[in-house]
Structures are given as C-alpha cells and as structure tokens.
Amino acid sequence: MQNASHRRAIRSAMASAAVRLDQHIGARLKRAMLALLAAWLAYFAIISMTARTLNKVTVPFIDVPLAMFLVAQGTAVIFIAALILMRAFARTRR
Secondary structure, three states: OHHHHHHHHHHHHHHHHHHHHHHHHHHHHHHHHHHHHHHHHHHHHHHHHOHHHHOOOEEOOOOEEHHHHHHHHHHHHHHHHHHHHHHHHHHHHO
C-alpha cells in the first residue's frame, strides 16, 4: 500500500514538473515566433512600399522583377528560420 502511494506521488511530481517545463518552453517559443512574425511583416512592408521602384530592375538570368525575387527570397529565409527555431526548441524539450 505504502509503495503504491509513493509511486503515485512520484508520478504526480513528475507530471507537474513536465507541465511547468512545457509552459516555460511554450512561452519562450511564443515570444520567439512573435518576434519572427514581426520581422517577417516588417520585411514585407518595406518591400511592398518600394515595389514599384524595385520592379524597374530585373534580375539577370531569370528575368524576374527585383521585388518579386526579394519576396521569394524573404519567404524562403523566414521559413528556414522558423524550421531552425522549431528544431532548437524541440532539442530543449528532450
């Protein structure tokens, strides 16, 4: 009897520690993702404000307007940054 109640107490303590860890990592991940979203929105706001000027230049070899090329590159960079961020947080969770 005493052994079973001791095991329940240990499981309860471990579960509460896991919940606290998840909350801490979740808060850090949320802040990091919001910072990433803010950087992404700022980048695209700057590109969209200067799109007409940038579209006068075409990228050599692929004949694409510069604004469109920068948007595509920005999307790829932000996606890769999000993957790296998620991988880093997944490592801290283990």
